[in-house]
Amino acid sequence: MDAIRGFTGEHGYxxxxxxxxxAVGLTSSSTVHAHLANLEKLGLLRRDPTKPRAMELVDRATRGVKGFVSGPGLPVVGHVAAGSPTVAEELIEDHVEVPQQAGGRDGQFVLRVRGDSMIDAGILDGDLVVVAEAKEARDGEIVVALVGEDSEATVKRFFKEGKKVRLEAENKAYKPIITDQVQLVGRVVGLMRDVR
Incomplete structure (x- = not known):
């Protein structure tokens, strides 16, 4: 990544x-291609295979570097329940450009919402929530949390109640989850929806 960033900063493309x-001392173009493919799989690089110089580092350190698109691309790492908790699939499914107004400045990853427990907060089934990693939250914040012994993931409002946590749905059809077995994954800092 340093070689790509350095070359782009020096040459403007x-x-x-x-x-x-x-730049890195490799003579085999197939080895370089393999390294670039690994960077793509990790979500750190985007390329257009039809154009030799069309690549974009997905790294906030490239903001302001001439020749790079400055919008952050965040990995979509599976889904999270807005209903009954389900196991989160932590596989990178895709990358999405997230505008700053939708949480792109603060978010580290994106999860697709499944379920309807947060509809009164405007979070619908199929929405993408932008998540900033956090181990703590303030009362009333919307969080992604792992609940119970099975570490089931859910998105809910967070409230601390003594030694326990109450995870509150934004849909009267759902009861709150009150537990001492909770691990915060992060705070929801943005939302995106495909209206097609």
Whole structure:
């Protein structure tokens, strides 16, 4: 990544595979391609395979570097229940550009919502919630939490009640979850919805 960032900063455009190989001491273009593919899988790089110089680092450190798109791309890492808790799938499904107004400045990842327990907060089934990693939350904040021995993931409002936590739905059809077995994953800082 440093070679890509450095070349782009110096020249004003992204490097070719050959430029990257030269910068890091690799003579085999297939080895460079393999490293670039790994960066893509990790969500750190986006490329257009039809254009030799069309690559974009998905890294906040590239903001302001000439030649890069500055919008943050965040990984979509599965789904979270807005209903009964379910096991979160922590696999990167996709990457999405998240505008600052939708939480892109503070978020680290995105989860797709399943269920209707948060509809009164405007969070609908199929929405994408932008999450900032956090181990603590203030009362009333909307959080993603792992609940119980099975670490089931859910999105709810957070309230501390003595030694326990109350996770409150925003739908009267759901009862609150009151537990001392909760691990915060993060705070919901934004929301995106496809209206097509």
């Amino acid at each position: 992204p490097p070719t595979v050959r430029d990257i190989g030269k």
